[in-house]
Structure formats: structure tokens, C-alpha cells
Amino acid sequence: MVASVMWFRRDLRLADNAAVATAADASTEVVGLFVLDERLYRPAGANRLAFLSRALRDLDRQLDGRLVVRMGDPVEVVAQVAEEAGADRVLCAADFGPYGRRRDDAVSGRLVERGGALDRVGSPYAVEPGTVLKADGSRHQVFTPFFREWTRHLDPDPIPAPKVTWVEAPSDAVPDKWDGNAVAALPDATEEAAERRLDQFLAESAVSYGTRRDYPAENGTSRLSPYLKFGLLHPNQVLVRLGDGPGAERFRTELAWREFYADVLWHDPCSARRAWQPAMRAFRADHGAEADRLFDAWAAGQTGYPLVDAGMRQLLAEGWMHNRVRMITASFLVKDLHLPWERGARHFLAHLVDGDLASNNHGWQWVAGSGTDAAPFFRIFNPVTQSRRCDPDGEYIRRFVLELRGLAAPEVHQPWRAKGGAPAGYPAPIVDHAVEREEALARFREIGASARQVRGPR
Ligand SMILES: Cc1cc2nc3c(=O)[nH]c(=O)nc-3n(C[C@H](O)[C@H](O)[C@H](O)COP(=O)(O)OP(=O)(O)OC[C@H]3O[C@@H](n4cnc5c(N)ncnc54)[C@H](O)[C@@H]3O)c2cc1C
Incomplete structure (x- = not known):
């Protein structure tokens, strides 16, 4: 034996x-x-x-x-x-x-x-972190050339489940209480459910993924993230079936972002905990009682900005949030409320069923403008414009912000402009976006951020 x-x-x-x-x-x-x-x-x-x-x-x-x-x-x-x-x-x-x-x-x-x-x-990756390198052997710091090189390493040959003789040994029990405190809406956590989800995505949404992925009211994305996080599905199982066409190409790119962030973390283990760009470590964020009050309003989905609130309430209700809305809610925390991205990242990790150190913390740094290949600091999402663009009819907002169920577009995006004012129980905006945008830009100028951001060793 x-x-x-x-x-x-x-x-x-x-x-x-x-x-x-x-x-x-x-x-x-x-x-x-x-x-x-x-x-x-x-x-x-x-x-x-x-x-x-x-x-x-x-x-x-x-x-x-x-x-x-x-x-x-x-x-x-x-x-x-x-x-x-x-x-x-x-x-x-x-x-x-x-x-x-x-x-x-x-x-x-x-x-x-x-x-x-x-x-x-x-x-857990299609290409192991640390493998994708430039011709001179150095690592990539920018996504697009990483992606080009990453595709050359792909070799998603399926490995069938083997016949194994599993043997018994003494075992502890998984604590019962682990199963008791979650939201009701968690997806089924089985290998079969992961495959079913993939089948459904490939049959129904993959073709239109490139054009529908930014609309949170729709079923436009795969919702495979929890399965990939816990390895109920391997990215190779997705890649081997993905096929061609613009939707498939765009989806491959998104899977590669997961791999890029794992690669960044492998090269720079500290990047999960502090700004990757050294210049951004001096960025002035707010702390104290008023900061706590704003944070609590953000976390509870009570900012008075409907799309931000819908996203934060989706997170509390489902343990998941649509990607576009993750970007908008994160931007709101960092650039409208001037709170540290680390605080928002911790809140996301406490609730997300797909919570992953590399994807989450680098996703936050992308939004904050402090990461590798990050959004430029002067890109500040306007929560109302984004709301009109991504959720034009307000369907997503009404799904999660029940106080706004009686409002149609355009008022649902700016309830304070509705006839008779915002519906009872829904807060007025906790900050003025136009004012806070200028404040964020001023703080970036304080640390000498310019349109040409410094890339550099961490
Ligand atoms: C602030 C912020 C925090 C995030 N935190 C996490 C996290 O903790 N865990 C996590 O898996 N993703 C995270 N993401 C990335 C992305 O939002 C989720 O992967 C996506 O919303 C999951 O839904 P989906 O499976 O339907 O995605 P799809 O659009 O169907 O994408 C397919 C897969 O590609 C990967 N992917 C897609 N977009 C990204 C991205 N921007 N970065 C990394 N991987 C991506 C995921 O594995 C995803 O399941 C975060 C993004 C932001 C902006």
C-alpha cells in the first residue's frame, strides 16, 4: 500500500x-x-x-x-x-x-x-503568479502587456476527476455556527452548482458580456467569483470552454485581472496592506468621530446617493456586489468622504462571499489611484452620472433601496429633486459631490500628484 x-x-x-x-x-x-x-x-x-x-x-x-x-x-x-x-x-x-x-x-x-x-x-490560477515576465526577466507593472504575455502561457487542458480510494481517519467537525450567520442569498456551494453557473453564463450571457457587464440590474456577469475564490471551479475550466468573439475576449481579460492582482501580490506581499505607489502613502485621509459617522452611513447604505446606497445594501443583503458598483461605492468612500481605502477594503472583506485579498485590496487601490496601473487620481466617479448611465431606469436602485420604490427615472437618481422632496425615510445626501470632488483634487495636489503619476518600486 x-x-x-x-x-x-x-x-x-x-x-x-x-x-x-x-x-x-x-x-x-x-x-x-x-x-x-x-x-x-x-x-x-x-x-x-x-x-x-x-x-x-x-x-x-x-x-x-x-x-x-x-x-x-x-x-x-x-x-x-x-x-x-x-x-x-x-x-x-x-x-x-x-x-x-x-x-x-x-x-x-x-x-x-x-x-x-x-x-x-x-x-488556483491559469498561470502561476510570478511566471509572466518581460523579455528581460523583470515583472510587469502594467496590466495590458501582462495580459498579452499571460495569454501566451495559457494551456487549459482539462484534467478529468480521477478514481481515488479515499481512506478514513479521525476528523473534527466544521463548527455548526459557521453556517448560521450568513445572508440568505448565498449561492449553492457545490462543484455541480459551479458547473451549472458556468453552463448558464456561457449559454445566456457570454456573447453579450462585453456590452452588458456594466449594468447591475441585468444578469450580465457570470457570478462565478465565489466558485473561483474557493476553487469549486478552476479558471482553466472556464477558459477551455470560453470560445471566441468580443464577449469571450472581454471575459478572458477580466479573468486575467484576477491573475494580474495575484501576480502583484506575489511580487509585492506588502501591496495588500499599503499604497503600492510610495507617493500615495502620504495622502491625507480623515479619521475621528466625523469620519466614523460618514463611514457608518456609507456601510449601511445611507449616503443619500441612490446608486451608492443600492450597492452597499446589495453587499449586506447578498454578500456580493456588482463590479461596476464596487468601483462607484469605493470611489465614493475615498474621494467623496476622504476616508482611507484600507477601511473600505476591510468592510468589503468582512461581507463579500468572494472576498479575496489580492482582488479586493488591489481593486481598492485601483480606485484610490494608489495601485499598479491604477485609475488616475483625477478620475472621480460622479455618483449621479454613473447612476443614470449604469442603471438608467433605476431598476437596480429600486431593488435594494426600498424607500425609493415609488420613484421613476430621472428622480430615482436624485430623489432630493423629486416633487415634494425625497420619500420619507430616505436621507438627504451626506456630502455635496461637487464640493468633495474639489477637496479630493486639492488633497492629491498636496502630495504632488500630477497627471503623470509616479510608478515605482514599492
Ligand atoms: C473595490 C473592489 C473590490 C473587489 N473585491 C473583489 C474580491 O474581494 N474578490 C473578487 O473575486 N473580486 C473582487 N473585485 C473584482 C470584481 O468586482 C469581482 O470579481 C466581480 O464583481 C465578481 O462578479 P462576477 O463573477 O460576476 O464577475 P465577472 O464580470 O463575471 O468576471 C469573471 C471573473 O473575473 C474575475 N474578475 C472580474 N473583474 C475583476 C477585477 N476587476 N479584478 C479581479 N478579478 C476580476 C473574477 O474572478 C470574476 O469572477 C473587486 C473589485 C473592486 C473594484
């Missing part, structure tokens, strides 16, 4: 899983392990914990009820499970985040001490 351990982390599926396929090839018996690591679940937020616990339940079902769940420090737990199973080899998909890399090096060290090995096979 040759045994190995398959250590699942952000790859909770059997199809197209290179590490599972390698474990099945190399061993007659495999222990499927998931470690409940406090370092990861403590900051996860109720929606991600619930999605994770449901995904683990589904994986356990697929492993004939033999998924081994252990609570504790992975450095201790993985070595212990390997020893119990008599396995030299532990397989997993590589992790490229700052904590994941440190953890895996420590786990590998412990296994090697005991005569074993940690084999990192595959990753």
Missing part, C-alpha cells in the same frame, strides 16, 4: 485538480485533508465561512464521507495526519498569498524533517 495526503485549501473540487490527479496516480490510498486554520477563518466573515462550510460538506459527500477535517496549526496537523496515514507525500495546490507561502514553507520544512515532502502541484 502506498498512501498520500491530499491537502485541500482553496481548491475544493475533484475535476481539473492537478494535485488530486497526482495523488491518485502516485498512491493506492489517499487521505483527503482540510485544516481549520484559525489564521484563515478568523478574518473570513460570516458569508465566506458559511460558503466554505457548505463547500466542505459537498466535498465530504464526494469523498464518500471521508474528508478529514482537523482544527489547528497546519504545521503540526499536516505532519501528524501524514504520520498517522503512513504517507511520505503530501500534495496540495500552491498558494501564492503572503501567509500561504510562509505557512507552506513551514509545513514543507516539518515534513522534510520527518523524511516526507510537500508537493505543490497546480494552483
Whole structure:
């Protein structure tokens, strides 16, 4: 008998899983392990914990009820499970985040001490972070050339789910309370549901993705993000079926943004926590009681700007927000309320079911103008113009801001202009966008930001 351990982390599926396929090839018996690591679940937020616990339940079902769940420090737990199973080899998909890399090096060290090995096979990405380089071997800091080079590395060959003999071992339970505190609207957390979602997107929305993706009232985007986040679906499974045409091309580009941000984080692990552009670290943001009051209004969807409020309420209701609205609500926090992007990023991560350090924090830095290839600082979304453009009839707004259900366009975009004033219960705008726009530009000028922003080492 040759045994190995398959250590699942952000790859909770059997199809197209290179590490599972390698474990099945190399061993007659495999222990499927998931470690409940406090370092990861403590900051996860109720929606991600619930999605994770449901995904683990589904994986356990697929492993004939033999998924081994252990609570504790992975450095201790993985070595212990390997020893119990008599396995030299532990397989997993590589992790490229700052904590994941440190953890895996420590786990590998412990296994090697005991005569074993940690084999990192595959990753949650189509192209592993750190792989896409310029001709001179340096990394890319700008998305478009990264994307061109990234497409040359794609090789999405499907890997069928192998036949594996999963073996039993003592297991802890996933805490029941993880499943209890989430929003009701979470998507089904199964590998099958991920495939169904992909089928539906390819059949119904992929062709028009390029033109419909910016309208939050529509079903124009894939909503695959939670599945990609937890690896119930691998990007290769999407890429191999995507086909050609403008919609498919645009979708490939968006998948590449996920990979670009993972690549940025791999090269600059600090970029998740502080402004990537050194000049932007001196940007003056507000703190204190008034800042707290504005933050609370933003977080509760009570800013008086309907599209911003609809987005923030969608986040609270569904644990998800449409991409365009993420950009507009983030811009409002940073450029209209002058609050630190890190504070908004933390709030998003606490609620998003797809919350991902690389995509979220670099998405925030893009909006704040402090990241790689970021929006220029002088691009300040006007929440009313954006509302008219992305939600012309106000359908998305009325779905989440119930006080405005009686208003049609154009008043729904500016309820303070409605006949008789805004409906009862809906707040007046907490700030004047025109005034705050000038204030934001003045603060950017304070740190010498110019139309040619500094790109530079972090
Ligand atoms: C401030 C801000 C915070 C964000 N936080 C996250 C986050 O925590 N997790 C996350 O997965 N995405 C994040 N995004 C990116 C994007 O908003 C979501 O990926 C997208 O809304 C998910 O919905 P979808 O699956 O329908 O996307 P689709 O439009 O169908 O895109 C398909 C996939 O491409 C990837 N993708 C699309 N746009 C982006 C992007 N701009 N950056 C990185 N990947 C992208 C995602 O994996 C997505 O599932 C953030 C964007 C902003 C502006």
C-alpha cells in the first residue's frame, strides 16, 4: 500500500485538480485533508465561512464521507495526519498569498524533517503568479502587456476527476455556527452548482458580456467569483470552454485581472496592506468621530446617493456586489468622504462571499489611484452620472433601496429633486459631490500628484 495526503485549501473540487490527479496516480490510498486554520477563518466573515462550510460538506459527500477535517496549526496537523496515514507525500495546490507561502514553507520544512515532502502541484490560477515576465526577466507593472504575455502561457487542458480510494481517519467537525450567520442569498456551494453557473453564463450571457457587464440590474456577469475564490471551479475550466468573439475576449481579460492582482501580490506581499505607489502613502485621509459617522452611513447604505446606497445594501443583503458598483461605492468612500481605502477594503472583506485579498485590496487601490496601473487620481466617479448611465431606469436602485420604490427615472437618481422632496425615510445626501470632488483634487495636489503619476518600486 502506498498512501498520500491530499491537502485541500482553496481548491475544493475533484475535476481539473492537478494535485488530486497526482495523488491518485502516485498512491493506492489517499487521505483527503482540510485544516481549520484559525489564521484563515478568523478574518473570513460570516458569508465566506458559511460558503466554505457548505463547500466542505459537498466535498465530504464526494469523498464518500471521508474528508478529514482537523482544527489547528497546519504545521503540526499536516505532519501528524501524514504520520498517522503512513504517507511520505503530501500534495496540495500552491498558494501564492503572503501567509500561504510562509505557512507552506513551514509545513514543507516539518515534513522534510520527518523524511516526507510537500508537493505543490497546480494552483488556483491559469498561470502561476510570478511566471509572466518581460523579455528581460523583470515583472510587469502594467496590466495590458501582462495580459498579452499571460495569454501566451495559457494551456487549459482539462484534467478529468480521477478514481481515488479515499481512506478514513479521525476528523473534527466544521463548527455548526459557521453556517448560521450568513445572508440568505448565498449561492449553492457545490462543484455541480459551479458547473451549472458556468453552463448558464456561457449559454445566456457570454456573447453579450462585453456590452452588458456594466449594468447591475441585468444578469450580465457570470457570478462565478465565489466558485473561483474557493476553487469549486478552476479558471482553466472556464477558459477551455470560453470560445471566441468580443464577449469571450472581454471575459478572458477580466479573468486575467484576477491573475494580474495575484501576480502583484506575489511580487509585492506588502501591496495588500499599503499604497503600492510610495507617493500615495502620504495622502491625507480623515479619521475621528466625523469620519466614523460618514463611514457608518456609507456601510449601511445611507449616503443619500441612490446608486451608492443600492450597492452597499446589495453587499449586506447578498454578500456580493456588482463590479461596476464596487468601483462607484469605493470611489465614493475615498474621494467623496476622504476616508482611507484600507477601511473600505476591510468592510468589503468582512461581507463579500468572494472576498479575496489580492482582488479586493488591489481593486481598492485601483480606485484610490494608489495601485499598479491604477485609475488616475483625477478620475472621480460622479455618483449621479454613473447612476443614470449604469442603471438608467433605476431598476437596480429600486431593488435594494426600498424607500425609493415609488420613484421613476430621472428622480430615482436624485430623489432630493423629486416633487415634494425625497420619500420619507430616505436621507438627504451626506456630502455635496461637487464640493468633495474639489477637496479630493486639492488633497492629491498636496502630495504632488500630477497627471503623470509616479510608478515605482514599492
Ligand atoms: C473595490 C473592489 C473590490 C473587489 N473585491 C473583489 C474580491 O474581494 N474578490 C473578487 O473575486 N473580486 C473582487 N473585485 C473584482 C470584481 O468586482 C469581482 O470579481 C466581480 O464583481 C465578481 O462578479 P462576477 O463573477 O460576476 O464577475 P465577472 O464580470 O463575471 O468576471 C469573471 C471573473 O473575473 C474575475 N474578475 C472580474 N473583474 C475583476 C477585477 N476587476 N479584478 C479581479 N478579478 C476580476 C473574477 O474572478 C470574476 O469572477 C473587486 C473589485 C473592486 C473594484
